[in-house]
Amino acid sequence: MIPKIAVPRGTSDILPDAIPLWEGMESQARKILKSYGYREIRTPIYEETALFKRSLGQTSDIVNKQLLELATSKQEGYALRPEGTASVVRSYLENSFDKKDPLSKFFYIGPMFRGERPQKGRLRQFHQIGVEAIGPNSASPYLDAEVIALAMHLLKDLGVKNSKLKINSLGSKESKEKASIELRERLRAHKKDLCKDCQDRFERNIFRVLDCKNESCRRIVASIIKHLPLSDGPSRLHFESVQRLLNDLGIEYEIAPYLVRGLDYYSYTVFEITAEGLGSQDAIGAGGRYADLVEDLGGNPKANIAGIGFALGIERILLATGQIQDTPTAIDAYMVVMESDSDYQREAFKIVDRLRKAHLNVDMTYTGDRSVKSQFSRANKLNARFTLILGEEEFKNRCIAVKDMTNRTQENVKMENVLEYLKKKGVG
Numbered sequence: 097m098i099p100k101i102a103v104p105r106g107t108s109d110i111l112p113d114a115i116p117l118w119e120g121m122e123s124q125a126r127k128i129l130k131s132y133g134y135r136e137i138r139t140p141i142y143e144e145t146a147l148f149k150r151s152l153g154q155t156s157d158i159v160n161k162q163l164l165e166l167a168t169s170k171q172e173g174y175a176l177r178p179e180g181t182a183s184v185v186r187s188y189l190e191n192s193f194d195k196k197d198p199l200s201k202f203f204y205i206g207p208m209f210r211g212e213r214p215q216k217g218r219l220r221q222f223h224q225i226g227v228e229a230i231g232p233n234s235a236s237p238y239l240d241a242e243v244i245a246l247a248m249h250l251l252k253d254l255g256v257k258n259s260k261l262k263i264n265s266l267g268s269k270e271s272k273e274k275a276s277i278e279l280r281e282r283l284r285a286h287k288k289d290l291c292k293d294c295q296d297r298f299e300r301n302i303f304r305v306l307d308c309k310n311e312s313c314r315r316i317v318a319s320i321i322k323h324l325p326l327s328d329g330p331s332r333l334h335f336e337s338v339q340r341l342l343n344d345l346g347i348e349y350e351i352a353p354y355l356v357r358g359l360d361y362y363s364y365t366v367f368e369i370t371a372e373g374l375g376s377q378d379a380i381g382a383g384g385r386y387a388d389l390v391e392d393l394g395g396n397p398k399a400n401i402a403g404i405g406f407a408l409g410i411e412r413i414l415l416a417t418g419q420i421q422d423t424p425t426a427i428d429a430y431m432v433v434m435e436s437d438s439d440y441q442r443e444a445f446k447i448v449d450r451l452r453k454a455h456l457n458v459d460m461t462y463t464g465d466r467s468v469k470s471q472f473s474r475a476n477k478l479n480a481r482f483t484l485i486l487g488e489e490e491f492k493n494r495c496i497a498v499k500d501m502t503n504r505t506q507e508n509v510k511m512e513n514v515l516e517y518l519k520k521k522g523v524g
């Protein structure tokens with residue numbers, strides 16, 4: 097036998113039985129996203145590698161270790177998108193939204209790709225529901241509160257219980273720079289005691305030492321710094337306003353003084369939402385403000401265009417809500433042909449076609465020798481609401497026996513009236 101080819105490691109098929117669950121989640125999410133004024137955007141699943149290097153940062157783990165680059169003959173490289181923010185900002189500038197709107201609010205739902213070591217809740221292809229609010233009018237802390245409220249609203253309505261919101265502020269670009277100098281000074285004496293990764297982070301991206309999971313690094317950090325210092329008044333005021341607004345909206349949060357996030361583009365507010373039942377990969381969503389990303393990707397420096405957004409991991413939502421992917425499909429009707437005579441089958445096929453054109457979900461078998469019993473069991477398996485039966489008698493009388501599978505009653509209905517009959521019964 098020729099060996100089979102398996103699905104790539106860290107990816108999975110979403111099988112037909114699970115599709116109703118995904119569709120349900122997506123349509124529920126779309127409804128909520130639209131009610132907050134966000135509009136859908138669909139960007140390509142791959143971009144120039146340079147886009148991710150410039151936005152997520154050359155030193156971030158995603159760019160350093162996890163970018164899935166495409167082998168092309170061209171000089172310029174392409175990579176599968178590891179997240180959505182960079183692409184949305186690229187599109188925002190390319191399509192001149194900055195000239196059209198003081199604030200553009202986008203959402204996206206789709207697959208992302210990271211070359212990570214797969215484990216529970218950590219995949220190489222996963223799906224995000226994300227938003228980005230971008231524009232010259234985006235500086236207000238009200239927008240931070242709106243975006244966080246939206247993330248919490250989505251999770252609640254998608255069935256995630258016991259989620260926890262953690263927030264922090266990295267401050268403005270200047271404040272970040274000062275803080276990183278201060279942090280380096282204070283950590284220098286302890287550098288040799290940090291884990292190997294953190295010794296590397298000390299050089300490349302000092303902030304990441306703050307959220308190292310290693311116990312001894314945590315102890316060192318706690319001994320030298322209580323939280324990231326916000327060196328300018330506006331940075332402090334912004335963070336205080338965000339907290340006040342979250343209080344006003346009754347959104348519970350915890351200030352996480354060492355939360356810094358792994359992507360370089362953040363400044364001011366950053367947040368992460370965790371949920372129970374996810375194991376070590378317990379972040380169900382995360383986001384934050386990016387004050388300089390638009391300029392870093394070629395936006396007008398004088399226009400002062402900032403943005404803020406988040407992304408929720410759909411697979412992690414499914415894990416947290418324990419939704420097993422076996423929602424039974426239900427179809428409207430299944431056509432059973434009593435005789436394998438081809439005239440009957442052709443008549444049945446025409447009726448099925450007519451019902452399908454009226455958007456009913458109808459099926460039948462095309463294999464003439466399938467027994468009546470196996471056709472009925474197929475109707476049961478597909479959870480058909482009605483079975484349509486075409487036998488010799490019915491064929492002669494130009495009618496169909498319509499069996500209601502919920503109460504097992506049966507009626508003969510003229511062929512031309514089947515659609516109307518089914519609709520009257522609430523189908524379609």
Ligand code: HAM
Nearest residue numbers: 179181218219222379380381382383384405406407409
């Ligand atoms: P992120 O924290 O890298 O942020 O990812 C957001 C969420 O995507 C995570 O909390 C998690 O639920 C899910 N996720 C990430 N990686 C994986 C993986 N390998 N397997 C399964 N799920 C995963 C971002 O992507 C930012 N773009 C969020 C953002 C938008 N910030 C501002 N705007």
